[in-house]
Amino acid sequence: MAVHAHPDDESSKGAATLAKYAAEGHDVLVVTLTGGERGDVLNPAVDIEGVADRMHEVRRQEMAEAARILGVRQHWLGFVDSGWPEGDPLPPLPEDSFAAVPLDEATAALVQVVRDFQPHVMITYDENGDYPHPDHIRCHEVSVAAYHAAADPDQFPDAGEAWLVSKLYYVHGAWFVRARGEALAADYAARGEKFPFAERMEMMRPLLIAPDRITTQIECGKYFQQRDDALRAHATQVDPNGPFFAIPMDLQQRVWTTEEFELAQSRVQTSIPESDLFAGIDDEEAQP
Structure with a gap:
């Protein structure tokens, strides 16, 4: 289960990983907390x-198409986009x-989805929200709270039977x-060419992991x-003509072929570094 703040976040953060696990037969659910209105x-x-x-309508249509392309299921949690505050x-x-x-209101809603879907792995953002949009920060807070609360039968008892998620990752x-x-x-430097993302990376430097x-x-x-x-x-x-697509696909697939995660919470034993989100989870439980 990947928990994201807005439609499009699932496609810009860990999307190839979702597509990989879906293609391998795992049941993958994207939970979108807001409508991106x-x-x-x-x-x-x-x-x-x-x-x-x-x-609101357009972004729902876009999300449906993105989910189809990735081969995943998708669920709207039903909250309203906060927008980007300026001033x-x-x-x-x-x-x-x-x-x-x-x-508590947002956590209860997510806990019900967790208990219904019963994921072995949850994916969300770190404490910085990947970047400091208020919805991303709250997505982190709600996801971490739901990871713990879903396992506790005394919390939100009307949200279904308790379920222990094995691992929580930050994407x-x-x-x-x-x-x-x-x-x-x-x-790019080795070939004497200008790196098309250089200025944007410098701007993002305080947020780099x-x-x-x-x-x-x-x-x-x-x-x-x-x-x-x-x-x-x-x-x-x-x-589509912006910087996110400026680097040729064949170059990306040659230079850097992974997506990166941070294991934030685990109820199973595992060894770091990992190459599988299901590492440490019982083989039978992790089967598609």
């Missing part, structure tokens, strides 16, 4: 009259927004993994094309 239209090609007014000082969050909802988006960016930049936080690398290069196709399905949010 307050997202801006970021692709000039689809920034046409009326799209912004139909954002100095920052304005208060909208009253109806996910980040303003009491933690680190590809462009936030420092070592990956450095490896790609070195390949150090190597010592990476516990688990999943070999999934053959699914990078599915990852990119799923991301393009979120057409209002992603410019």
Whole structure:
């Protein structure tokens, strides 16, 4: 089970891993906490009259297509996008927004999904939310709370029978993994070419993930094309001519073929580093 704040997050963070496990026969569920209603239209090609007014409907359609491409199931938790606060000082969050909802209310909703689906592994964001969007921070808080609460029959007893998730991971988006960016930049430098993501990486430097936080690398290069196709399905949010797609696929599949995770909580014994999210889970339990 991968828990994400908005539609498109599942395609930009760990999507090739989801596609890999789905292709291998595992039941993979993406839980999308909000509808992404307050997202801006970021692709000039689809920034046409009326799209912004139909954002809720459009983003649901985009999410359905991305899930189809990745081969996963998807569930809406039903909360409202908080939007990206701007200004100095920052304005208060909208009253109806996910980040303003009491933690217990959001946790109860996610606990019910966890107990219904009964995953062996949960994936979410670290304490920084991958980047500090208020919904991403709250996604981290809710996911960690639900990981613990789902196992406790005394918490949210009306949300179903208790279920112990074996492992909880933080997914680190590809462009936030420092070592990956450095490896790609070195390949460009060796050929005397300009690295197309250099300026963006410098801008993101405070958010880059150090190597010592990476516990688990999943070999999934053959699914990078599915990852990119799923991301393009979120057409209002992603410019296909933008920097996310500037590095040729064959170069990516040659230089860096993994996605990176951090084991945050585990109820099973495992050895670090890992190459499988199911490492340490009983073979019979981990079977597709």
